[in-house]
Amino acid sequence: MSDGPLPDWRIEKAAISSKNRGYEVYFAGLKPSSSYQRNIFSRIYNLAWNPKARYRLPYQWHNLKKQMKKIIDEVKPDIIHAHNVFSAKMAKEIDTYPIVYDNHEYWSKFLVYQYENNSEIDYYDKNMMDKIKRNVTTFSNQIKKTKRKVWIEWELEIVTDIPSLVPSPSIKEELSSISKKIFVLPNFPLxxxxxxxxxxxxxxxxxxxxxxxxxxxxxxxxxxxxxxxxxxxxxxxxxxxxxxxxxxxxxxxxxxxxxxxxxxxxxxxxxxxxxxxxxxxxxxxxxxxxxxxxxxxxxxxxxxxxxxxxxxxxxxxxxxxxxxxxxxxxxxxxxxxxxxxxxxxxxxxxxxxxxxxxxxxxxxxxxxxxxxxxx
CATH class of the missing domain: 3.40.50.2000 (Glycogen Phosphorylase B;)
Structure with missing residues (x-):
């Protein structure tokens, strides 16, 4: 599951790993680009993710959840490998099959830092929870600040509750303070x-x-x-x-x-x-x-x-x-x-x-x- 389209090489490598171990692998996310031709998945399902759904506006979120639930009920997966916070949050709400969260970019930390320049934040501050809570309040745009705060809360809730894959040991080190189910999966080539x-x-x-x-x-x-x-x-x-x-x-x-x-x-x-x-x-x-x-x-x-x-x-x-x-x-x-x-x-x-x-x-x-x- 993903809120993005194919190609996404991290998603595809995880699928290849599962195929090599005998899993049948399906993908559900945004419609792949027209040039996408790799034959990795048994079937590709389209989910109509859009900004309103990511902001969890009730009508769009509800409609998308119906789409996702229909796909899940059809596939009846042994495991849902949810890539990034939006698909993980929705799959967790549906709550019918086991879920693993693949945290591509350490979403909560990324949201705090992505618009900040290096002079505005103490580079050596390692206290994740206090840092996130403090910096959420610094966004200039009140609407975006509120939405990002919700996304941060989603990720921390998800990581606390379900096993998570992260791309570097430094992310594991921080998130291990709230979960013992953090696994490192670097972005190395096959x-x-x-x-x-x-x-x-x-x-x-x-x-x-x-x-x-x-x-x-x-x-x-x-x-x-x-x-x-x-x-x-x-x-x-x-x-x-x-x-x-x-x-x-x-x-x-x-x-x-x-x-x-x-x-x-x-x-x-x-x-x-x-x-x-x-x-x-x-x-x-x-x-x-x-x-x-x-x-x-x-x-x-x-x-x-x-x-x-x-x-x-x-x-x-x-x-x-x-x-x-x-x-x-x-x-x-x-x-x-x-x-x-x-x-x-x-x-x-x-x-x-x-x-x-x-x-x-x-x-x-x-x-x-x-x-x-x-x-």
Whole structure:
């Protein structure tokens, strides 16, 4: 179950894991995109999620719940794997079959932090409950504040009551204060995705890659703020960079590739030496686990990341280069320019580490451990 559409690779990987263990898997959520063709689910049901339903306006919520109940009654599932808070809340209200909650983004913390810049919140404040309660009251828009507060309450209620899957150990550490049924399931690739990636080759050039979503109408959320990052390439300080996921006009040092499917993306990444996660420090980063860091590693790139993105450092250990500010990042990159042998050795080491450690299958059992605890 999800309030979103397919494709959603975390949902699909969980479904593949279940299929590999003999489960018959169904999906219910928003209608998939017209280009979606993967044959993972036995059947795909459409649920007409919309903002009014997510805000739990009575008429829309009631109608959607009738749709969901009809699907559940038809499938008669052994387990409902509910992705994100809205589908979990509705399935919990219907309360006919065991449920596991897949918390993709640590919703309650994300809602508090997503519009806040890094100067407004104490980065080192770890008291989750007090922090959430205090910051809910700071939203400027009273209506949105009220709705987000309800969503936060939903998540805390759900996590307290049903087994939950989270993408990083730091989220588990916090939520373990209210539940003992928290299981880590990082956003690592499937083994089948990386099996054909060949070991890194020694390039005769030095270039980098940044993969991510482009700013919407020129606006980038504070959590993923990279203001000034690409400017460093425009002025020739860091060589050439390939930007995946953005459509824009190329320049002398920047090439934009737009959206790429996963196979083409990994292939393009592997032609470079460095993969960047250059988001400016933000209070949500200790819980944020961007899958691009792990795709970089499997592609044989040296991963450069902002130090505040703790899950990346937990996962990659000493196979990531950290920095606090862009001037420090620039110096570390430039130090590599003149040492192609060191670059190549670091890439090989990261690639080999990723193939042994950064795999979905290494944590797959946690899905089924969560299922066993569902009721």
């Amino acid at each position: 083994k089948s995705e990386i099996e054909r990636i060949v070991p890194p080759k020694n390039h005769d050039h030095f270039s980098s890659v940044y993969a991510g979503t482009s700013p919407y109408k020129g606006y980038q959320t504070p959590i993923k703020n990279i203001d000034g990052f690409l400017d460093l390439f425009e002025i020739g300080k860091l060589g050439k960079i390939n930007v995946i996921g953005w459509n824009a006009s190329d320049s002398e040092f920047i090439k934009y590739h737009g959206f790429m499917d996963r196979t083409a993306m990994i292939n393009e990444m592997s032609k470079n030496s460095i993969g960047f996660i250059p988001w400016k420090k933000h209070p949500f980063h200790p819980y944020c686990s961007p899958n691009k860091a792990y795709e970089y590693a499997h592609a044989g790139l040296i991963v450069f990341s902002t130090n505040s993105l703790q899950p990346i450092f937990d996962a990659l250990q000493n196979n990531v280069v950290g920095f606090d500010e862009y001037p420090e990042m620039v110096k570390k990159v430039q130090d590599l320019f003149s040492n192609s042998e060191e670059v190549f050795l670091k890439r090989i080491k990261t690639y080999e580490f990723a193939r042994s450690n950064l795999l979905w299958e290494n944590y797959e059992n946690n899905i089924f451990d969560a299922y066993k605890q569902a009721k």
